[in-house]
């Protein structure tokens with residue numbers, strides 16, 4: 102059941118109108134997204150994911166990034182690329198010890214070497230396309246939770262899926278002035294945007310950018326590009 106904020110907090114804006122306003126703002130603020138590591142480009146490009154070049158690089162980064170700074174992950178991917186080991190079929194043939202040596206510097210590198218090896222073997226056996234379409238199999242892989250799985254489906258397989266995320270839940274809750282869960286945020290977005298993969302990518306990239314730039318637990322509303330739209334800013338910060 103939805104936990105509502107006090108009625109006076111709610112915005113008069115409808116959720117679908119809000120989604121279109123956000124999309125419009127993100128389209129006009131691509132530079133802000135770029136600074137947060139999201140490259141708004143051709144819908145089918147892998148470069149949305151901070152300029153990574155291949156599906157395999159995105160999958161490898163999604164295992165390495167947990168509890169690790171993105172800059173370190175990106176350097177590790179570049180090193181793998183130079184060694185021509187930025188490919189899951191090649192990683193599947195390496196031993197866990199060899200993978201550990203390659204990814205030292207990443208937090209929990211031993212656990213991640215094991216996870217990477219498992220992922221590489223599964224992809225080799227099942228095929229990447231089949232795996233990404235099989236949501237249950239994807240989410241059963243160690244180290245891949247709901248958000249990562251759904252982000253891979255969207256950004257690698259171009260499936261019309263909006264990833265559940267804490268950022269989407271927090272930001273839509275604050276903008277609309279009512280508590281919205283991750284699942285509710287996903288449903289609102291998918292019911293509004295349907296199967297427009299470009300808009301789904303843009304919205305996810307934009308929302309993560311706002312979450313990492315302004316909308317922290319203690320939000321920096323005065324700098325936020327959405328303060329004029331935001332119920333939280335209007336009723337909590339300004340009042």
Ligand code: SF4
Pocket residue numbers: 272275276315316317320321322323325326327328331332333334
């Ligand atoms: S104005 Fe404040 S609460 Fe609203 S989205 Fe921006 S940072 Fe979050």
